[in-house]
Amino acid sequence: MxxxxxxxxxxxxxxxxxxxxxxxxxxxxxxxxxxxxxxxxxxxxxxxxxxxxxxxxxxxxxxxxxxxxxxxxxxxxxxxxxxxxxxxxxxxxxxxxxxxxxxxxxxxxxxxxxxxxxxxxxxxxxxxxxxxxxxxxxxxxxxxxxxxxxxxxxxxxxxxxxxxLPANELRSGYAEVVKHCLIADKKQWEEISKYDDLSQINQWTNIVVDSIKIKNKIVGADPFESGLRKILNFGHTLGHALESQLLETENRLLHGEAVAQGMILESMHSVNHGKLSQIEFEEIKSYIELIFGKLEKQRLDINDLIYISKKDKKNFAGAIKISTIDKIGSCIYDFNISPDEIKSLFSQSNFN
Ligand SMILES: NC(=O)c1ccc[n+]([C@@H]2O[C@H](COP(=O)([O-])OP(=O)(O)OC[C@H]3O[C@@H](n4cnc5c(N)ncnc54)[C@H](O)[C@@H]3O)[C@@H](O)[C@H]2O)c1
Ligand SMILES: [Zn+2]
Missing domain, CATH: 3.40.50.1970 (Rossmann fold)
Incomplete structure (x- = not known):
């Protein structure tokens, strides 16, 4: 309580x-x-x-x-x-x-x-x-x-x-829990990543309370989204592109399922720029894939993903901007990503 x-x-x-x-x-x-x-x-x-x-x-x-x-x-x-x-x-x-x-x-x-x-x-x-x-x-x-x-x-x-709640809806919401931990709370990340299946969680109170507190603190510091609040968009630029692209297909993803894949890709971008360590990246990737599974590459049209990313609300002056993490529990925002980098993230990632 x-x-x-x-x-x-x-x-x-x-x-x-x-x-x-x-x-x-x-x-x-x-x-x-x-x-x-x-x-x-x-x-x-x-x-x-x-x-x-x-x-x-x-x-x-x-x-x-x-x-x-x-x-x-x-x-x-x-x-x-x-x-x-x-x-x-x-x-x-x-x-x-x-x-x-x-x-x-x-x-x-x-x-x-x-x-x-x-x-x-x-x-x-x-x-x-x-x-x-x-x-x-x-x-x-x-x-x-x-x-x-x-x-x-x-x-x-x-x-x-x-x-x-249906299992896929629970999993979708869990992506936002994972996101809150990754951007702001390493200790809680260590707690939640002990669960390798959501059915093991029979008491949600602490997880929900902790997650709300993280968002509340961020929103309180930046109520009108002028800066810091952008960190809540971690995983959302490429996640949203995936969600939109697959919307009309039989492989459509729920919002959180797409954001989970977006967090892997956007973390990889941080690794490529010498920010996030490879070790922490592997830890994040293997946990997200354990809970959410892997995406199938052949389903994706990379050019269309880039087109959608270019339309993202967070972009500025024609540049695609993402929020990502530089270590577990710490986030950076307004980080540039070029169309070529998006393309290489998808080819680098070992989606099946
Ligand atoms: N206002 C905000 O800050 C904010 C933040 C994130 C998302 N959103 C919005 O939230 C919406 C998505 O919300 P959602 O994921 O909750 O989807 P939803 O409201 O569509 O609910 C998902 C499904 O679960 C069912 N359901 C709800 N509670 C249930 C329960 N306890 N048991 C069984 N079934 C239940 C619903 O009937 C629905 O079929 C989007 O429109 C998104 O834009 C808003
Ligand atoms: Zn979201």
Whole structure:
């Protein structure tokens, strides 16, 4: 059990549900709505509804990234209106990052903004989306194109929800845990890399708490992403290129699965520039491949990967920029990488 102070709200991990209802009831909301998708209704809401002793309505949307759209917002806003929600109402977002980003955005814009609480139910949303106040939806094929920064009243995390999460979704979230350790916490890296299979972890509290603390510290030092916060992008430039390229194929990768491969490639770039030691690189690579497996080279179109990398938001004045590590627990950002270097990373790496 732990409480983390994030900016102007608290993140509570594995605290008793009585505390949750006390918090909600103390605010005397006029209406309370819980937003779920079909999975989080079944596996999360139904599991804990007995612990929610206040009147509330449910709004259910379909699961999936393609629901993170303005048309789903329109549906949610209309439901809020139909349920007579006013400016003193509360939205509780119970689900993964899609529910959190979309539901938070709907609440932040409905009647110019009403209160919302995040109950993230995937590992990814617990360790990543729970901090930083980023909300929004996708526009056409562009991710997170429309949104705002706004903090929730509280983030309420129960690691018991991870029990029902599909194994690939758990693994995807674990990539962000690995990333947080590699960029900022060598000691915790040593702890987590003892697990050679995620099914060995039957107590997630410490891992989740530690991971949130790392992100919270980084976001706190750079709330508007002008410098240091870029280190959270480790693995994400080449990871995102892989994720986008494979999106429409049968080999598509979940976000974290792609980021895991991106971390290997971007670490290798650091080795090539005499920053990261070969020994630490081998340690990172073998652990990531143990948990996430290897990519198959023949699936990849390198020129297309370079094209996507050139479009990355972090680039500046035409140069492709990455964040990488110079040792385990220490990160560098705004590090140049040329198209030729990207090409050679892919040919250097021994993807099957
Ligand atoms: N706001 C931020 O700072 C931030 C950070 C990282 C990611 N994101 C966003 O988060 C989204 C991805 O989030 P995600 O990976 O959580 O995906 P998701 O919300 O799509 O959830 C993944 C799947 O798991 C199901 N699910 C959720 N909790 C479950 C549970 N406890 N048991 C069983 N099934 C469950 C969902 O219904 C869904 O099918 C992306 O849109 C990304 O842009 C936002
Ligand atoms: Zn990520």
């Amino acid at each position: 732990a409480t983390i102070q994030a900016n102007d709200y608290l993140i509570k991990v594995d605290e008793p549900w009585t505390e949750f209802s006390k918090f909600v009831q103390s605010h005397h909301y006029s209406k309370i709505v819980i937003l779920v998708d079909e999975n989080t209704r079944k596996y999360c809401y139904n599991r804990v509804k007995g612990q929610l002793p206040f009147d509330h309505q449910i709004i259910e949307i379909k699961s999936g990234e393609d629901q993170k759209s303005i048309s789903t917002c329109e549906f949610v806003w209309s439901q809020l209106l139909n349920n007579d929600c006013d400016r003193k109402s509360l939205v509780i977002n119970m689900g993964g990052g899609v529910i959190g980003d979309l539901g938070g955005f709907c609440a932040a814009s409905y009647m110019r903004g009403i209160d919302f609480i995040q109950i993230p139910t995937t590992l990814l949303s617990q360790v990543d989306a729970s901090v930083g106040g980023k909300l929004g939806v996708d526009l056409k094929h562009f991710k997170n194109m429309v949104g705002v920064f706004k903090n929730p009243k509280m983030v309420w995390i129960q690691t018991e929800f991870l029990d029902s």
